[in-house]
Amino acid sequence: MNKLYRSTRNRMLTGLIGGISEKIGWSTTLLRIIFFISIFATSGTSLFIYFIAALVIPKEPYYADPYVYGPDHGRGYK
Template sequence: MNRLYRSRTDNKMTGLCGGIADWLGLNATLVRLLVVIAAFCSFGTTMLLYFIVSLVIPKAPYGPNPYNQSYTTY
């Protein structure tokens, strides 16, 4: 099962929309657009929920560092 994390690479403010897009398999721009439309339709309640959820959901763990490879020379 895929866990929901805030994105470290696809972030504009907190990485929440990028993380939701990765989790759902959607485009991050589409998710951001839906959040903006929902914010206007809900008179700002969506933005309050956005920041609360951003505090609750953790950032994605760091992946393997491609520059930290140990090569054995003989």
Template structure:
């Protein structure tokens, strides 16, 4: 079972969307668009949850690179 981490390699703001995308096997762009859409529809509640999750979910350890995952950026 994969463990959820914030991504070091696929990070824009905190790496949370990149980490979720790696964990679920989706495109990071799809996750980011879904978060932006949900934030607009929820009047910012999703942004609060996003930043709380960014504080709770740990950063990906160094050397934990998966060469079989096509969503990692170099």
């Protein structure tokens, strides 16, 4: 995945931190703790930037889970 997307699988609010963690390969929990601390360190500016980025960065395209079996996932004969 070369482009930054908001995650549809790893999300709590908008999926932005989940998408960033998938992009850079860090733990989502670590990034959420860093973000929470940065809210107080920047007097809320990082929270404002977070919501602006959530509006600008698109959602992740449809993700087909390869471990799910069913008629909607295209496995087997039709």
